[in-house]
Amino acid sequence: MPSASDQSTAAELAGLVGPLGNLPGPRYAALARRVRELAALGQLPPGTRLPAERDLAAALAVSRVTVASAYRLLREEGHASTRHGAGTVVEAPAADPVWTTPSTDPAILELAHAAPEAAPQLVPAYREALDRLPVVAAGHGYAPGGLPELRSAIADRYTARGLPTDPEQVVVTAGTGDATALVIETLLQPGDRVLVEHPTYPGALALVTAAGGRCVPVAVDAGDPDAVVGAASIAVRQSSPRIAFLMPDFSNPSGARLSAAGRRRLAATLWQQGVLTVVDEVAAELYLDDGPLPPYAAGLPDAATVTVGGLSKAVWGGLRVGWLRTDAALAASLGAALGRRQLSVGLLDQLAAAVLVRDLDAVLEGRRALLRERRDVLLAELAARLPGWTAPRPRGGLSVWCALPPGSSSAALVAAAAPLGLVLAEGRAFGTGTAFDDHLRVPFTLPAADLRTAVAGLAAVDAALRSGPPVRSLARPVTVV
Structure with missing residues (x-):
């Protein structure tokens, strides 16, 4: 407006x-x-x-x-x-609970969550961690805020990326989502407003709602990612949010990525309006076509943002190690709040994470190559089997945000696909109210053969919903996810 x-x-x-x-x-x-x-x-x-x-x-x-x-x-x-x-x-009505928990059934094609298999460096990192465990095991086993060597490795990586950081500014958490939850639960008061991208990560929406907050959605578009800057400025003046939750790099699910100039303008606008920004960088280094951009918080006072990240996408979702980075005083306050909830993240996991963070460039190089290959397979299959769908080519991240043809419903597609062993997240999970039923997020995190099977199943379900008889089964190999 x-x-x-x-x-x-x-x-x-x-x-x-x-x-x-x-x-x-x-x-x-x-x-x-x-x-x-x-x-x-x-x-x-x-x-x-x-x-x-x-x-x-x-x-x-x-x-x-x-x-x-x-x-x-x-x-x-x-x-x-x-x-x-x-x-x-x-008002923003509460959405139906439409995002499922991850399935561990080997007969299921799990595409509701954008989560690739473990990077090859994971097991060697744990072997090295086990070799170093006896020294740590001689102590009490607690590391409030994180092991010093892990915090130092994370701080060094931020510094190398253009965001000078001391270890005291880092708090280690049990994953990126845990870091976000810590900020929301500690700083948000019931009734406070939170500016969110629209669409955005369902977990963030759920955290705000659980804390009694109210989401202020601002539209994001991968085709014009910097348009969110002006829209956010208006929304801030209208709604006075306390916090903003942003994914400047390959926003989930749209794939939008702010330009260097766009992120500087948005960061300055929110800081000037007194809005604390939670910056989710879980996919920031999963660029597939372009190179790195400056961190969102570069050039701002450290207290302007809380940057959250982790190893779930770069390494493996089962490695529950994440972190937050902010002003040292706020980091200490958030660390104390974390300590009241849990004394420490597991030390063996932290030891392995320290190895992986130090070697993260090599890990990411392999991950990007794998994701490029799978993205291209998925886009080719969608173009061949579902030509009526609009599937923009994401330049990074882990998924394609598909726009469905007029009259199609992602809720109907997801419901019809589930009995066939194909589990997806419907579009409404990524928005407030009832938005985005005309979209479907399709991750490219599974092996190429499984992606082909999944798209074939989607095409069959789509055709059946339009005119044909119910689809009864998918011909697919058993895949462990």
Whole structure:
């Protein structure tokens, strides 16, 4: 919205809605649908006050009854509420729980979670860790905040990437998600707003909701990634979020990557507005076509951001070692909060992680080569078997964010594929409310043969949903995931 206030004016909203006569269905239903779409795109963040019924009716050249009926429908669906003294306000209804837990069934093609198999350096790292374990085992076995050698290795890597870091600025956690949870649970108060990309990582949305926070969605588009800078600036002025959760590099699931200039502008804007940014870098170094970009927080005061990362994507999801990096004082505070929850991340895992972080360039080189090959296989299969789908080529990350043809539903596809042993995450899992049912995230983390089987299954399910009989089975080899 062009307005800098927290209220959408009638003229502004009418301009975004457009002529109701061009939309299908009754006018009140069309108006309600357009408001829902604008909210899902982040153009009407939660908390935005909608125009008075009379004013919007005049701006749209419709009756006041039409606007009143649309507002009533939005309230009934949970997309709006009436607040004393504030009129009708945009709300973000809770989404259905549509993201499954990872499957360990070897008969399942697991594509609900973008998680490749272990890098070849994992087992040797654990062998080296076992050799060094006797020295550590002579102590009490606790390392609040992380083993000094691991914190030092992580700090050195940040410094080499252009973000000078001391070990005191690093806290070791049980994975990237654990680092994010630590920040949200420690710093967020019930009712606080959190600016999130839309679409974004489902785990972040769940953490905000569990902490009593409210998500403020801002649309991201891999085709125009820097557009989020202006949209976020407007959303911050309208909604005053306490925290922002961003994935500047290969955002999950869209694959959007901010340019060097875009991340500088966005970082400065949020810092100037007093918003603490949680920067998720889990995929930051999984660039497949381009090279590295400066870290998001480069050039900012350390207290402006909490950068979270880990080894789950670069090395293996089963290695539950992650970290956060921020100002030393905030790191100490977050470390103390972590200590109240758990005294230490497992020391054998930390010893192995220290080996891997020191050798991470070699690990990443192999991981990128593997992902490039699998990405190209997946894109070729999608183009051949599902030509009606739009599958943009991601320049990094772990998945393709597919736009489905008009009338298709990712929820229907996921439900129909599950009995066949093909498990996926429907598009709604990555948004607030009911957004993105017209999208499906397809990771390219499985071996090429499994990706071909998965796309063949998706094509069969898609055809069956459109016109044919139910699909009964997939011909595929058994794969351990």
